[in-house]
Amino acid sequence: MFVRLLTALACTLGLVLPAHAWPGTAHAAPVPAPAEQTAPLAAPAQDATSAQVTGAAPVSLTAQPPPEAVPADADAPASGTVVIGSSGLSLEDLSPETTPHLWRMAEEGAAGNLAVRTLTPATCAASGWLSLGAGARMRGADLTPAWQHPLFLDRACPRMLEPTSEAADAPESTGPQPTGLAPAAFSEFHRVDDLNATGGYGALPGAFTHAADSALAREGAPDADATPPAAEGAQADRSAEPSWCTAAVGTGASYAAADPEGQVGLWSPLSTLLDEPEDADERTREKRAAERTALLSACSLTLVDAGTAADPLWDPAASALWSEATLGTLRSAQIQELDDRVGLILESVPDDYDVVVAGLGDSAYPSRLRALLATGPSYPEGTLTASSTRQAGLTQLTDVLPAVLRNTGMEAAGSSPAAFTVDTGTAGKPAQERLDSLTADARKAATVHTHAQTFGIVLDVLFYALFLFTMIGFTVPVVRFMRRRSLAARRRADSLRPAAAVAADAPAVPLSGWRTGVSWACFALGLLPAASFFAGFLPWGRAPDPALALALSIAAAVLVLLLAAVAGPWRRTWAGRIAAVSLLSALVLLADVALGSRLQFNSLMGYNPIVAGRFYGLGNQGAALFLVASLLGLGIVAARLGAHGRAGWARALTAVYALVSVCVLGNPAWGAKFGGTVAALVGFTVLLLALFRIRVNLLKLAGIGAGALVVIMGVAWLDYLRPPAERSHFGSFFAQALDGELLDVIGRKLGANLRIAVINPGLAIVVPLAVLIVLFALAYLRRSRRTAVLARPWDGYLPEALTDPHVHAGFLSAVLALAVGLVITDSGIAVPATGAMMFVPFLVVLSLDAAQRAEGEDASSTADGTVRSAPAYAPVTPAAAETGEAGATSAASASGSTETDRNAPGPEATA
Template sequence: MLALLVTTLLALLAGTAGPAAAGPAAAEGDASRGPFVLVGTGGLRAEDVSPTATPEIWRALGGWRALAAARTSSGSAGGTGGAGETLAVAPGLDVVRSVGASTCPADGWLAVSTGRRAADDRTQPDCRTLVEPGADGRVPAWDEYTAAVDGQDFDARPGALGDAARAAGTRVTSIGPGAAIAVSDADGAVVGTHVDLPTDPAALGTAVRAALGSSDLVVVDAGSVTVDGRTSAGAQDGTPGADAHAQQVAAVDARVGAVLRAVAAGPSPAATDVLVVSLADSGTTPHLQLALGTGPALSTDGDASDGTTVLASSSTRQPGLVQTTDVQVTVTDALGIPVAPEVTVGSAIGTAPSGTHGTARLHALVDVSEHASAARPLIAGFYVFLVLANLLLYVFVVLGLRVDARWLGGAGQWLRRHPDGVLRALVTAGVALGSLPVATTLANLVPWWRAGSPGWVLTAVVVGWVALITAVATAMPWRRPLLWPLGVVGGVTAGVLALDAVTGATLQLSGLMGTQPMVAGRFYGINNTSFALFATASVMLAVALANPLVLRGRRRAAAVVVAVVGVVATAIDGLPSVGADFGGPPGLVVGFALLTLLAAGVRLTWRRVLVVLVGAALVVVALAVSDYLRPPEQRTHLGRFVDDVLHGGQSAVLTRKLGQNFATLTNPLALVVTGGVLVLVLVLGRPLRGALVRPAGSPLEWLTRDTPLSQLGHDAPMLGPGIVATTTILGLGFLANDSGILVPATGILVALPVLLAVYADWLLGVRSRGAAAPRPPSDGSDAS
């Protein structure tokens, strides 16, 4: 059976090494193409774009039909285009997350230079004001940049883009201080020609037109929108105040429009690639930023200028979402600049169908951005509530339901006079808490973030889903199997997460327990929190399905059921085109292999455990290698890790992962979760041990009615193996994932409430069968 489990998993990988539609493919360099124009800004969001606030950008988004036709006509004819023409662009959202929670302009430009996360020193509260290169042609404060980046754990190399462009003979023109950072070499010397950023947009357009005639790569710093009115170039776009933001947005829009018109009026607009991307936040609060693109290299799945596409990247697999770390590889791929694979972690930006056209694409992106912004402030509060709700439930069970709980007074006596009602309430509460995580995922089926009070609307939606799942799990108590609640909560949780992973992880995006775009961790597949939920729920489902078979003596059938659930769960979690999870498969393979053996009635020996561990290692290696064999632009982090190992970069990755793992031990939110779980275990441990072996003397004897908890093991023989499997999976998940202690903590917060519900439900069955005669409630006077 174990061999079948491992063999089946390996067989599933046979077809994954070929190309997969994970995202837009990178365009190959083509000598017939025109130059690449990169326009960087900061603090410019999709919410800022409107016909009045940003007329130039709005025109490029909304007038796509006429503009695209003019663009194609002028390009094919080799004409220069009219002075009033601009380019039609595909919009997108840029995830600017760098080393810190918010990103400064210098951080964004350093990410373009390095192709990785890199940031300026943040010992000062404000972002550095960028300054034009001096007479020596070097970027000011370059040594400070490199020192800061060297102290970070992302293996970034400042100057990588400039060095690669020089080595390839690429002609480069940079305009503005941020652009100089992007194209400097490792020593801070600006590669190619540098032009100071003109204050007049018309002069900027003239400079861009001149550069297009002599350069392959033109990089422009269009300034930034900031909370204090200061741009990245150090210029003042109006005085701070109520109108400062609008004035800065208008100034950036004018510069972007000048660049777009210069390209449209250039010698080959149809062959020129233009990428406009906001690389930084406007302040300390992170947001998704605006990106715009057009040109042959960016038109990987539909013409970027036809008005129906949005920008996309394999690094996110979410149409409309790209990352700043994607910018460098987009430029180098388009221009055919050779860059070593280990330099960058990004994927080339391309296009994807949007299902809308014109400015409607922008409205859809604004919705995505507002969703992410609305979810962010609610996450910490939700986790605190989840932990406290579990604590209140278990503390009440252990302290409030004790036979000697005098402190409850009359309420305690009332509870002890209604034991069946108490048990039913525990069943309902346990199932409700266990279904809360998946309810937060299902809540994203409803656009709660569009409401005037999104937090309250989200609460109502989550409560509705919890009520529905709880009703199904607790329905018809006289007919349902003992582990029915376990199966319902586990099945719904695992099923929803699996279906979401297969269909693109859109429900998890900006979910309370899902993937947060502004964190730039995972945008697709199954992240660490989802893994803890998915793995725990899969075991719960397998246990619920196998338990009736074991009770009927059909252990082989039970083992097959467990193995099938394990194979499906591991495939969904680990396949690069689905879950793309590197740290999850080892625990899933080991845990489900042990559960399969125990379901079959096989005694565990050290040799069998060793075989299980070897099989898990083979599955993980096969997953990673199969992903590595795909084209570089289609690899997930699994294949990129193999590439790092082959090129000697694994130490930086492992160091960062270990650092993130141990950092969770001091994270305030992690401390709340971890402390809560420890309290649960300690508080529940003693009374449950007493109920297990000595029910007559247990503090919960008035509920157990002299029925030992060990009897539950006979009625539900798969519960014990399920606990072993869950502990194994979550323990290995703790070691293999950078979320550290949050992995087992999250799994426990799902499993424990439902296990309590099963125990209470079992006691209801025992009492209803008349296993013990009712005893008068005690007031606690005889307790010792």
């Protein structure tokens, strides 16, 4: 009776409690086995005949399958995965004629582009395989023995060596090995750790090719001496599948499967898989096919190095000798040979296995996006996307193993949130159409990667030319002023002459003939950065010459922005034109971020998948342009509304715009911009305080910055609470801080800034030049009692931003936002430099506009004998009235109206 009660209770608990609540099924995935396990491993899809042919007896399988496991014909997860790697393979290399097997994978399965960025500008085969196994970026090391090492020291790509069985540790268990597989090891593998110790990614070699819990796997491993319960001639029981292991076939696969000590649990040279006598009879071929099947399905994870799609001796330092164009027929022959090997593997892999083909490295310099093809139960027909990129058709090298293991329910020693999804919306399209779209994306990435630095240099040159022009333009009035009379003579003359005569005698600028042309040129220059994003609206990647198509697309975008500047009521003034194009650019960038960041992706000033620094959200340069465009445009609009007595509307508009912008930038699913959100909070807060006439000092600025950090850290904490696969940069950063990796992250960000300064020193110099121009043009000299006299030569030359409190607040908040971005963002040196590309040209345009209108008013007042009045759009503040000098009265009377004093920025509205 007691036994019956216990039996009934056990049955009841078995129905109520989930499977993972029982001791023997604590893992949803099969219990991993140590990589050095040597017990015979039965292939999940291998029958008894295959086992007899290979000499490996079927084994009792003890671990329980995943609770969700169902038969393969009912959409069950794959029983295992075969990952085939080949450096240099791209989607452009595929065609039905030359690569029929790879083409069939693209037709029947999923395809995508693969970013192969590691720790070097171009990814060598050794770096690619090491990064694949670690699930993190690594640098390949030369493992040549010490006595041979000097012969290969100067190679940019380290030579890859096969492991040896002599250095392998003795296996812990006895029993027959799977045919062709045996333990092996590298004797100089410590060089890999030494070379990657300062990489900043904490990479662990082979992390995703080893078991998650070796001790637990060892306890669950079958006894080699036990008699297997499988029936003779029948397939092994699927409910008793063994702990998964990793089999490495080929040289590169051994790099990925090696643990930190250089030990490879199960390894075989590629020849074991490929060798077959040419004159073999049918029985011999069947035997070799069964042996290949046993080899490929001996473990749940099999890595195969199928060779390279280029010269294996290529050197990134000699780009003129090794390129995909110059390799020509050599590369074509290797791709066809690779396709034959893939076809042989596809014939031998069980039907319930996934097969993934990845171009794990480059074949030439510069780096390019490579191919990723996947077929099997886990991959329906469609486009492959990784959770880390969130861009359709784009994956990362470091995501491959974590994602394929997740699809088969296996747990590795490494930890990664990476996951693959297949967009089946493209399943109905022909394979050629799907590949054409992916190839166009790869060509866009290559074009942007090649010409981004050239575009930056062009902007630098134009910026320096503008700087020289501005410097000369601001110097000429000083020289004239000094040559005409000394400061003392000027004071004596002012004390004797009437105020009207003083106002009429303002220094004239003989630039009216070409000032308009220069203004339009500067205006167009300020539109170039935004136009580089707007070019993404056109499909220039499909053109025969993508570089020319990109240049024409940018020119077309500039033309569209120019048309927008003259298409509405704002066209009558330069301030209105600048406000129109600024807010239009900012709103388009904001909408793009909320809709998937397609304009940021593959743009000259956005982010590039080959560089693989960021794949979604708002980039640093995009954030800089957005902040400048938003704050400058809002300042000008607020000035216009304030001039019509609608200050409340200006404050409400700015508050709503700021709230929407911060929500979009700080949303982990959209902007995911940590430093940019903090900079936006600071900039919009300063602008709002100025509009409410609240004085901003250093203490308040520090409080604003601290509050912004608290808000963004709260968002990062909330993002951290989500599952790892759903986290954005915010949650990942918070997790790294909790794991003690904060200093490594900061080190990488500082290194990125230093690399920018070294690679593009012109961009680094732009920052101080921009600061000088902005500070000088803002003319804070006029706002100080001691230096106001020094600013008098520039009367009539300075932009309206210095006279209207609202526009001045927009400029000031933009400067502060760029300064915060410089300090708090990674690659922060690019933030103020990029912002200056739009900020300074618009500032020069406003300066020229003010000078031109002042000159026209001088001419009209001289003709009719009246006193020159202040500009109509923004009254000039009589800053000299605060100096107490003799000329203060004349400057105040020159304003011509009492509205100047009423609209001037008072102490409570200035920073």
